[in-house]
Amino acid sequence: SASDGMKSRFTNIAFGWSINGDNLQRELGIANVKLVNDFVAMGYGLLTLREHEYLALNDVPREVDAPIATIGAGTGLGECFLTPSGESYECFPTEGGHCDYSPTTDIEFGPNKRLSTERIISGNGLASIYEHLAEKFPEKVNSTVHAEFESTDSLRGGVVGKNAGSDELCSQAMEIFVKGYGREAGNAALKYLPRGGLYITGGMAPKNLDFFTKKSWFLDALFDKGRVTPALKSVPIYLVLTEDLGERGAHYYSYQVRHK
DSSP: OEEOSSEEEOTTOTTOOEEEHHHHHHHHTOSOOOOOOHHHHHHHHHTTOOGGGEEESSOOOOOTTOOEEEEEESSSEEEEEEEEETTEEEEEEOOGGGSBOOOOSTTSOOTTSOOBGGGTSSHHHHHHHHHHHHHHOGGGOOHHHHHHHHHOSSOHHHHHHHHTTTOHHHHHHHHHHHHHHHHHHHHHHHHHOOTTOEEEESSHHHHTTHHHHTSSHHHHHHTOOGGGHHHHTTSOEEEEOOSOHHHHHHHHHHHHHHTO
């Protein structure tokens, strides 16, 4: 969701729900309410991380006082970046997840259909990739897996992830997903040059950890940027294991606001 500090309209809710900070102050009896973008909260949450809560995907040291960025796939796809501000950092929202998605293989979605990156790099996106493959290659469909997929009302991406180690189409869907995620993470790294760290957040990576750490799909796609690849080699890449950064970041931000 996008926010100006006191009013917020939810991007991904069809009915256009909105929240008004002034109304919340009155109705809840809270003196000061600030609304922040969900990934701004995620970004501030990065500042609370302990070493056991993330994995380093490459062997690159963090640069002190350099920008930090995060990209995270879960229900949708979010991105934000942080820059040094005094003794800490200030976080800025983006709507990077709604940029165009560019297929790179013949079996991905056709070039004449506009897709935002979030439509592919998210839990629902993983499900959409599987559906596309099942339609394109019906002879490869595992009837048991497909029945489980069809009977699940929500979180179908979880069915694909659960079966990606044993089912051919689920594995192929996961490969497309992880490589696409890597490409978009590489795009974020190029835009922000976050030598303080690019953090992979959200639920999709930790829930499918082996496909990010035991295979080279993600990093190979992230660094596949042609002549500017060397610029990315100085960016440390981290995969965050905890999924409560949003709550922690909101607490961190409220503490900072209160004590200014």
